[in-house]
Amino acid sequence: MRLVLVSASPRRRALLKKLGLKFSVRRPETPEKIRDAHFKKDLARTALAKINSVPFRPEEALIACDTIVVCRGRVLGKPRGIKQAAEFLRLLSGRRHAVYSCLALKYQHGGPAVVRHKIAVTKVYFRGISPAEIKAYVRSGAPYDKAGGYGIQDSLFARKICGCYYNVMGLPVSVLIDMLKAVKNKEK
Amino acid sequence: MRLVLVSASPRRRALLKKLGLKFSVRRPETPEKIRDAHFKKDLARTALAKINSVPFRPEEALIACDTIVVCRGRVLGKPRGIKQAAEFLRLLSGRRHAVYSCLALKYQHGGPAVVRHKIAVTKVYFRGISPAEIKAYVRSGAPYDKAGGYGIQDSLFARKICGCYYNVMGLPVSVLIDMLKAVKNKEK
Numbered sequence: 001m002r003l004v005l006v007s008a009s010p011r012r013r014a015l016l017k018k019l020g021l022k023f024s025v026r027r028p029e030t031p032e033k034i035r036d037a038h039f040k041k042d043l044a045r046t047a048l049a050k051i052n053s054v055p056f057r058p059e060e061a062l063i064a065c066d067t068i069v070v071c072r073g074r075v076l077g078k079p080r081g082i083k084q085a086a087e088f089l090r091l092l093s094g095r096r097h098a099v100y101s102c103l104a105l106k107y108q109h110g111g112p113a114v115v116r117h118k119i120a121v122t123k124v125y126f127r128g129i130s131p132a133e134i135k136a137y138v139r140s141g142a143p144y145d146k147a148g149g150y151g152i153q154d155s156l157f158a159r160k161i162c163g164c165y166y167n168v169m170g171l172p173v174s175v176l177i178d179m180l181k182a183v184k185n186k187e188k
Numbered sequence: 189m190r191l192v193l194v195s196a197s198p199r200r201r202a203l204l205k206k207l208g209l210k211f212s213v214r215r216p217e218t219p220e221k222i223r224d225a226h227f228k229k230d231l232a233r234t235a236l237a238k239i240n241s242v243p244f245r246p247e248e249a250l251i252a253c254d255t256i257v258v259c260r261g262r263v264l265g266k267p268r269g270i271k272q273a274a275e276f277l278r279l280l281s282g283r284r285h286a287v288y289s290c291l292a293l294k295y296q297h298g299g300p301a302v303v304r305h306k307i308a309v310t311k312v313y314f315r316g317i318s319p320a321e322i323k324a325y326v327r328s329g330a331p332y333d334k335a336g337g338y339g340i341q342d343s344l345f346a347r348k349i350c351g352c353y354y355n356v357m358g359l360p361v362s363v364l365i366d367m368l369k370a371v372k373n374k375e376k
Contacts, residue, residue: 018344020324127362136208152353153341156206159362162350165340174315174347 001107001187006054006064009145011153015171016063026062029053034068039075039100043068044117047102056113061183062106067170069148071097079149085138088149092157093129097148098122099168105179109187116179120172122163129157146170189295189375194242194252197333199341203359204251214250217241222256227263227288231256232305235290244301249371250294255358257336259285267337273326276337280345281317285336286310287356293367297375304367308360310351317345334358 003023005016016023028050034042043066051064069076071091079085104117129137143149152158152168166173191211193204204211216238222230231254239252257264259279267273292305317325331337340346340356354361 015344018342020321127365133208154206156203156354156361158353160351161353163348165346165349165353166344173344177315 001183002057002060004054004060004062006051006062009170011151011169012065012171015166015169015173019173019177023063026054028064034075034077036073036075039068039070040119043100043102043119044104047104047117048115051104051106051115056106056108058108058113060107061180062104063176064104064106065101065171067099067101067147067167069097069099071095071148076148078145078147079143082138085143085149086134088143089129089134089137089157092126092148092150093134094126096123096125099124099148099163101167101170101172103172103175103179105176105183107183116182118172118175118179120164120167120175122161122165122167124152124158124168125160126157127159133157189371190245190248192242192248192250194239194250197358199339199357200253200359203354203357203361207361207365211251214242216252222263222265224261224263227256227258228307231288231290231307232292235292235305236303239292239294239303244294244296246296246301248295249368250292251364252292252294253289253359255287255289255335255355257285257287259283259336264336266333266335267331270326273331273337274322276331277317277322277325277345280314280336280338281322282314284311284313287312287336287351289355289358289360291360291363291367293364293371295371304370306360306363306367308352308355308363310349310353310355312340312346312356313348313350314345315347321345 005023005025006028008027046066051062076088099122102119106115142154164172193211193213194216196215234254239250264276287310290307294303330342352360
């Protein structure tokens, strides 16, 4: 079974590499928009759209993932610019939010291709962030390729988290390990 | 107020630097042993012994911290060698443990020097780690300068955490920010 990561994210690539797995990378199509009122359904749809946007061969296992931040009923994706990045951080400051990732896995043994997906959620509590900290972080360039406009590994805004840490970075590692184990057990 | 980090830990130094604070570093004396049955008391005593083991000047604020891992009633400090590092990981595999840090702050304004301390706790749940993963991690050299024999930032063993992430890295950042704010407010 050859592993393929369907993602353009350098953080997902780094996490998968750290797991000691061999894999190649395919870039997915840019996904559709996620609506506030239907974010779970749309998140799953996006992860599945990603995984189905690239070629698939029977001996492969494709992995795709999509991550969003939800705060006060609002879905925060990647900020579009300096203004929106600062707006996101002001919204998150001193509040609890949730990070949702949908992990999708596509594989085949014998019959037609099978796609499995699972959503993982981590609650994150931010301390109060000062305007000076927001300004410095937004200027650092860190927010722009990250859902919610922050990286938990490159900021110190989280007072507390509850759930999978790697999920906040963009890949729910233990969910992935469980999924891959289940596929291997079926192959036996 | 000049900030001094009383620690030999490169991770504490990196976290403090990321907060944008200016500080100098002083190496503390090696602390005493922490007993399983009295770990909270001993942990506080160790943090205070560290902060009191270096010179202090009235215009300074000293920060010291000590971190331990507690699993099944047993205190895990830094592993003494490859055998103990592997033993620690086998104990932690598939189980919940707690990471305790005691943060101590020493400062002075007007009267005699004041020392404050606070213990922060984070619960960490490990997935099952395979013998091959333990072997690879132990051989990487990562366990030996870390309480419990793992780094949350350089391993992927945690399935879930509940509490401050930076505390697991060795410095409860939001506790530190609150302590420093309290001191600054008193100075006014």
